[in-house]
Amino acid sequence: MHYLVLAVESTGDSVGTMIIVQRTFSSDTKLTKAELERMFYVAHWKEFAELGEAESTDGWTDDDFQEFYEDNDGIIDIDHIFQSNTPIHLEEVAK
Numbered sequence: 129m130h131y132l133v134l135a136v137e138s139t140g141d142s143v144g145t146m147i148i149v150q151r152t153f154s155s156d157t158k159l160t161k162a163e164l165e166r167m168f169y170v171a172h173w174k175e176f177a178e179l180g181e182a183e184s185t186d187g188w189t190d191d192d193f194q195e196f197y198e199d200n201d202g203i204i205d206i207d208h209i210f211q212s213n214t215p216i217h218l219e220e221v222a223k
Contacts, residue, residue: 130154132216133168137204149204150218164209172204173197 131153139145151168153159159167173193177185182196210221 129158130212130215131159131164132210132212132218132221133164133206134208134210134218135168135172135204135206137172137202152216154215161209165206168206169194169204173202176200176202 133151133153135149137147137149139147149172151171153164153167170190170193173190173196174185177188177193177196180196180200185193188196210216
């Protein structure tokens with residue numbers, strides 16, 4: 129199965145900027161909503177820490193990445209999960 133997960137991230141700035149975040153996942157087995165949500169959040173938290181101001185993230189747990197994200201006023205909510213038997217892209221679901 130192929131999945132496209134869309135979320136909205138608030139930057140926490142005074143303007144209230146919102147950013148659309150997309151991630152794709154593939155699996156030989158069908159994934160539950162909870163599994164996809166967890167995969168999405170962990171990938172997002174890790175990317176945020178690795179691209180941000182975090183010092184070495186070696187040895188960090190998923191909880192450490194989540195804490196760093198939230199300590200830096202990160203707010204993200206999954207809006208929609210699409211699934212398909214073939215690879216799926218944002219352009220296909222935006223029509």
